[in-house]
Amino acid sequence: MEYKVEAHRIMSISLGKIYNSRVQRGGIKLHKNLLVSLVLRSARQVYLSDYYGGVCLNAQHVEAKEWELMDGDQEKLIPASEESLPSTTACDQTEAAEVPEAPQPEETDSSLAVEGPEDPCEAVEGPEDTSSTEPQAEQESSSSVDSTCDVSVPSPVVSEPQCEAKQATVSSLDCETDANLAMSAEGNSHQPPKAHSCSNRKRSAEKKASHGSPVKRTKVTSSNADEEEAEEMDTSNVSNLITIFGSSFSGLLSKDNSEPEAETDESDSGSGQICCDQMLKNLNPWNTAIVAF
Amino acid sequence: KLPGNLLSSKVVFSPDGAGGWFTEPAVETDIISTVEFNYSGELLATGDKGGRVVIFQREQESKNRPLSRGEYNVYSTFQSHEPEFDYLKSLEIEEKINKIRWLPQQNAAHFLLSTNDKTIKLWKISERDKRAEGYNLKDEDGRLRDPFRITTLRVPVLMPMDLMVEASPRRIFANAHTYHINSISVNSDHETYLSADDLRINLWHLEITDRSFNIVDIKPANMEELTEVITAAECHPHQCNVFVYSSSKGTIRLCDMRAAALCDRHSKFFEEPEDPSSRSFFSEIISSISDVKFSHSGRYMMTRDYLSVKVWDLNMENRPVETYQVHEYLRSKLCSLYENDCIFDKFECCWNGSDSAIMTGSYNNFFRMFDRNTRRDITLEASRENSKPRAMLKPRKVCTGGKRKKDEISVDSLDFNKKILHTAWHPKENVIAVAATNNLYIFQDKIN
Numbered sequence: 001m002e003y004k005v006e007a008h009r010i011m012s013i014s015l016g017k018i019y020n021s022r023v024q025r026g027g028i029k030l031h032k033n034l035l036v037s038l039v040l041r042s043a044r045q046v047y048l049s050d051y052y053g054g055v056c057l058n059a060q061h062v063e064a065k066e067w068e069l070m071d072g073d074q075e076k077l078i079p080a081s082e083e084s085l086p087s088t089t090a091c092d093q094t095e096a097a098e099v100p101e102a103p104q105p106e107e108t109d110s111s112l113a114v115e116g117p118e119d120p121c122e123a124v125e126g127p128e129d130t131s132s133t134e135p136q137a138e139q140e141s142s143s144s145v146d147s148t149c150d151v152s153v154p155s156p157v158v159s160e161p162q163c164e165a166k167q168a169t170v171s172s173l174d175c176e177t178d179a180n181l182a183m184s185a186e187g188n189s190h191q192p193p194k195a196h197s198c199s200n201r202k203r204s205a206e207k208k209a210s211h212g213s214p215v216k217r218t219k220v221t222s223s224n225a226d227e228e229e230a231e232e233m234d235t236s237n238v239s240n241l242i243t244i245f246g247s248s249f250s251g252l253l254s255k256d257n258s259e260p261e262a263e264t265d266e267s268d269s270g271s272g273q274i275c276c277d278q279m280l281k282n283l284n285p286w287n288t289a290i291v292a293f
Numbered sequence: 294k295l296p297g298n299l300l301s302s303k304v305v306f307s308p309d310g311a312g313g314w315f316t317e318p319a320v321e322t323d324i325i326s327t328v329e330f331n332y333s334g335e336l337l338a339t340g341d342k343g344g345r346v347v348i349f350q351r352e353q354e355s356k357n358r359p360l361s362r363g364e365y366n367v368y369s370t371f372q373s374h375e376p377e378f379d380y381l382k383s384l385e386i387e388e389k390i391n392k393i394r395w396l397p398q399q400n401a402a403h404f405l406l407s408t409n410d411k412t413i414k415l416w417k418i419s420e421r422d423k424r425a426e427g428y429n430l431k432d433e434d435g436r437l438r439d440p441f442r443i444t445t446l447r448v449p450v451l452m453p454m455d456l457m458v459e460a461s462p463r464r465i466f467a468n469a470h471t472y473h474i475n476s477i478s479v480n481s482d483h484e485t486y487l488s489a490d491d492l493r494i495n496l497w498h499l500e501i502t503d504r505s506f507n508i509v510d511i512k513p514a515n516m517e518e519l520t521e522v523i524t525a526a527e528c529h530p531h532q533c534n535v536f537v538y539s540s541s542k543g544t545i546r547l548c549d550m551r552a553a554a555l556c557d558r559h560s561k562f563f564e565e566p567e568d569p570s571s572r573s574f575f576s577e578i579i580s581s582i583s584d585v586k587f588s589h590s591g592r593y594m595m596t597r598d599y600l601s602v603k604v605w606d607l608n609m610e611n612r613p614v615e616t617y618q619v620h621e622y623l624r625s626k627l628c629s630l631y632e633n634d635c636i637f638d639k640f641e642c643c644w645n646g647s648d649s650a651i652m653t654g655s656y657n658n659f660f661r662m663f664d665r666n667t668r669r670d671i672t673l674e675a676s677r678e679n680s681k682p683r684a685m686l687k688p689r690k691v692c693t694g695g696k697r698k699k700d701e702i703s704v705d706s707l708d709f710n711k712k713i714l715h716t717a718w719h720p721k722e723n724v725i726a727v728a729a730t731n732n733l734y735i736f737q738d739k740i741n
Contacts, residue, residue, distance in 0.1 A: 006628075010574055013632055026387035026410060030472055030491045031522045031541055031581075032637050038577045039631065046574075 007047040014040040325728035327715055331395035331403065334719040337365055337726055338405055339733055340390025344374035346407055346460075348418060349735075363724070365735050369418055371460035374409040386411050392477050394486070396499075404463070406486060410473040413488055415464035415499065421457045425449040469495050469505045476526045482533040489526035489538060496550070508556045509538060509548065524639075525585045532591065535560075539596055543567075543580035547607065563605055565612045575627040575636060583639035588648040589720075595651055597642040600624060602653050604665065617663045617670065620655045622693040622704045635709050646721045654713025657702065658729045659689060675713060675727045675734040686736065 017036045021028050322343030329338050337349040350368035377386040387410055396404040402419040427449040431437050472490035479486045487508070488495050494509035509526075513519055521542040529535035534550045546559035567576065579599035587594045593614075596603050600621060603613035619640075623630060630636040635656070642653040654660045655672075663670045672689045692701040715728040723738035 007574075010628070010631070017634075025385055026389075027382075027384040027473070031475075031524065034519060034522055034541060035578045035581060035637065039574055042574045042577075 004047055007043040010043040011040055011047065014043065320731065323731040325715060325731060325733060326389050326391065327393050328717040328726050328728045328733070329393045329395060329405075330717050330719055330726070331405075332397050332720060334721055334724065336368065336395070336403060337717070337735070338393045338395065339726075339728065340373065340393050340407055341731075342387075342389040344372055344376070344388030344390060344409065346371055346373045346390060346393065346405075346416070348403075348458075349733075363737065369458040369460055371416070373407045373414060373416065373462075374412065377411070379411075391474060394477050394479050396479055397483055399483075406477050406479065408474050408477050408488065411467065411470055413466040413474070413477060413497075414462050415466070416460050417463045418458060418460045421459060422454060423451040424454045426452045464499065464502050466497055466502050466505070469497075475524060476538075478526060478528040478536070480528045480533050481531055485533075487526060487528060487536060489523050491522040494523065494526055494536075494538060494556075506554070508550060508554070510555065510557060524582050527585055527587055527594075530587050530589060530591045537585055537587070537594060539582035539585040541581040542577070543582055543598060545582065545585060545594070545596060545605070561607070561610050563610045563613075565603070571624075573627060575631055578631070578636050579627065584641040586642060586644060588644050589646065590648055593648065595642050595644065597640050597653055599636060599638075599640075602642050602651060602663070604651070615665060617651070617661075619653055619661055620691070622691055623656075626704070630709070633709065635712070638712055638714060640712075640714050641716060643716055643718045645718045645723070650718075652716050652718055652725065654716055654727070656709050656712050657707040658711040658713055659691075660713045660716055660727055673736075675729045675732070677732075 014036050018033060018040075021033055021036075322341065322345075324342045325339050326342055327338075327340040330336070331338070335351050337351075339347050339349075341347075346369075347367060348369045349365035351363045351365050354363055373390060374388040376388045378384070379386055389409055390407050391410065392406075392408050394406045396406070396415075398404075402417050405416050405418070407414055407416060426433065427447050429438070429443060429446055429449075430440075466488070470488065470490040470493065472492050474488055474490045476489040477486060484500075485496055485498050488497065488505075489509075492510065492512040493507055495505040496508045497505045509523070511521070511523065521540045521544075524539050524541055526536060526538035529537075535547065536550070536556075537545055537547045539545045543564065545563040547561035547563070548556035549560045550556060552558070552560060567580065582596045582598050584597040585594060592607060594605050594607060596605065596613075597619075600623060601619055602617045604615040604617075605613045627636060640654050642651060644651055649666055650662055650664050652660060652662045658675045659672050660675060661670060661672050672691070673686045674689050690698075690701045691707070692698065692703045697703050711729060713727055713729050717726045719725065725736050727734045727736065
């Protein structure tokens with residue numbers, strides 16, 4: 001339990017650092033942000049590993065139903081199911097869930113659009129304010145307030161290169177839809193399978209003690225619903241983050257992307273826009289951070 | 294042998310170069326960002342965050358003042374880099390001097406390379422102690438004389454004048470780095486040098502500023518796949534075709550420029566397997582190498598990561614031959630150090646002239662020296678209280694647990710704002726320069 005709190009705290013701090021790096025003098029420091037993103041991934045792995053360890057999460061019943069709908073589709077689509085998680089694989093969710101999920105993340109987006117770039121800053125304080133469940137706290141870490149945005153899907157950060165590689169091929173097929181849906185879908189697309197397989201590896205490596213630790217949750221439903229809720233929440237996290245990064249990055253990318261992409265002999269204006277589109281399509285918020293650099 | 298007794302020789306560096314004490318708090322632009330002795334040790338260059346370079350020169354030992362044995366005084370001060378703005382990318386480019394490297398001296402003038410994040414400059418530092426007087430067309434104060442007033446011709450004569458040290462930029466090597474330059478290194482051929490940023494390494498000729506050769510490029514086709522960056526690079530001291538570069542993953546690659554034009558494939562790959570029992574959230578950060586330095590002999594190289602210094606034999610790639618813990622007591626504090634950004638501090642390291650000892654910095658203005666032969670190590674502090682001129686430095690100790698002895702400092706009392714990132718060792722003698730934020734400390738071995 002305390003590992004989860006610690007992991008969550010580290011995630012919040014890391015997000016704050018990534019955000020602050022954008023306003024630092026001298027431009028974004030690639031090295032430091034790469035290291036921060038690695039810490040973010042590690043923390044996220046640990047954090048998520050507890051989800052699949054049977055830890056109960058905040059119940060978002062509305063979203064839970066949506067996920068139950070998608071369940072059947074997912075099981076069809078995902079041949080290689082990992083462990084006890086039948087319901088969620090990124091791509092499957094993407095394909096099945098694009099339409100039903102669209103309204104909800106969009107709701108999130110609009111609420112976040114108002115918040116703008118303050119979110120990460122508020123996020124850092126969020127965890128301390130929250131007295132309720134961790135899923136809510138995690139969500140707050142990415143968006144400041146919206147209580148409706150409790151879509152509980154584990155946040156899509158891909159922690160390990162293997163996960164990324166595995167997911168990239170699948171998600172690239174799935175995520176070539178239009179940007180709006182892709183954004184929300186993206187949020188979903190990268191989550192549980194990656195996190196899941198990653199968390200398996202990570203679990204053995206660290207935090208074994210947290211495996212069976214009790215977690216205080218305000219609402220406890222069936223384990224299946226719990227997992228779904230977890231995923232839903234993280235979806236909203238992801239789409240929140242995507243919104244933050246995406247909206248900020250699109251402006252940033254047209255300028256900053258010229259830094260990573262521009263060679264003296266490359267055209268900057270085109271690559272900036274292309275990168276922005278690509279990023280929105282293959283959205284993984286942590287990679288997004290790196291791309292912008 | 295480790296310097297037995299280090300005396301404080303010259304204590305403080307102030308921004309106007311006048312020397313003497315000056316008061317806290319440090320002005321940000323005065324923070325020293327690099328320290329480097331030249332090949333003879335006669336000159337010591339420092340660069341700071343404000344883009345200035347200050348060069349100290351060692352006084353010649355004279356019989357008149359035997360006690361002043363080789364003190365360093367300010368020799369030249371100049372503004373090397375200015376803040377710039379890249380309009381295309383809407384980015385400000387810091388003027389902070391990241392590295393200074395001296396060129397071997399070939400004539401009366403001295404040359405050094407200084408670099409900020411984007412631009413490298415070759416500076417010529419020369420002395421002028423004579424000036425021509427008696428011009429025909431202009432007065433002594435420079436005003437043009439009325440040609441109709443000139444009735445006789447005279448030959449200008451060289452007259453002695455007060456020594457003036459001039460610094461002039463001779464070459465500017467710009468627009469070759471997309472990312473932040475972290476290293477420059479002069480090749481042993483004395484004609485070329487390399488510059489490294491996060492993802493690329495370029496090879497330059499000192500005479501040619503409008504082009505450079507890219508010799509390493511680790512930028513992935515898709516930036517989303519980025520997993521490591523270049524953190525430091527150095528040319529081999531004797532083999533002009535060999536260089537190494539370190540990465541954020543704790544690996545070092547040795548490359549041979551004879552093998553291919555683009556040295557993306559290494560000749561040697563140095564990596565120590567990670568100890569799985571010490572894994573934490575921050576394992577990757579603390580394994581990132583912040584500095585790499587060849588020994589003077591060229592047989593070994595030294596790397597600095599966050600908690601340790603490692604000496605590698607170039608003939609053995611699978612593990613270092615020596616590992617020295619700099620401040621292992623920080624391992625349990627990594628989370629706090631992550632929060633306050635200290636975990637990203639990039640400590641440098643250096644060899645002494647005979648490669649028998651190595652030195653690196655730590656927090657609380659502590660710096661550490663390790664004797665490779667006797668395995669003795671010592672912790673010293675660079676502080677004004679302890680560094681009155683001629684005062685001998687007292688070894689310090691950090692209490693890592695249990696009862697704190699007298700004169701020990703507990704880990705929680707360490708001041709993490711006082712960090713020694715840059716140190717330099719005279720190439721021949723036991724003289725060291727230690728940069729503590731905005732102060733430069735020079736210590737010499739005691740003369741018996």
